């Protein structure tokens with residue numbers, strides 16, 4: 607038993623020597639979703655607080671991201687979140703992909719799958735009230751429809 611505790615203890619210390627990379631990619635405001643769509647600040651703030659932690663290059667890392675394995679867990683979500691949808695580089699997406707990502711965003715928020723529960727735990731301000739949820743669903747739909755209209759794209763099946 608003592609040996610096991612000792613191994614666990616030194617294991618926990620050892621993994622602290624493998625921190626995550628917390629450097630954000632260079633800011634690209636000219637490609638940022640909220641900027642290019644001139645999102646009203648009230649709506650923009652909701653999206654920034656509840657989605658930008660993982661779906662942008664503007665991640666603010668909490669202090670506990672310095673503690674492993676928590677940091678590894680957070681970084682995994684951020685890497686995967688950015689890969690699937692990065693609002694910071696939204697302008698580089700083809701119109702069809704933009705419309706699709708907005709449809710998915712709406713669906714994820716409707717189903718309460720996003721923001722991830724584990725994120726809300728550490729960021730209470732990211733929790734959406736019913737009014738905020740309705741507001742960003744409406745906004746994602748509005749921009750999706752606009753994108754489809756301007757680019758002659760059919761509605762999503």
Ligand code: HEC
Nearest residue numbers: 656657659660683686687690691710711714720721722725
């Ligand atoms: C804690 C990090 C985190 C936060 C905050 C977060 N997401 Fe995600 N999101 C992820 C991860 C990880 C995935 C991929 C795994 C999955 O689908 O569950 C994902 C997947 C998605 C997808 C699917 C993309 C695809 O191509 O499949 C959409 C859309 C999405 N998120 C939208 C949002 C929106 C909108 C918000 C804010 C209301 C948000 N997310 C908040 C981490 C996050």
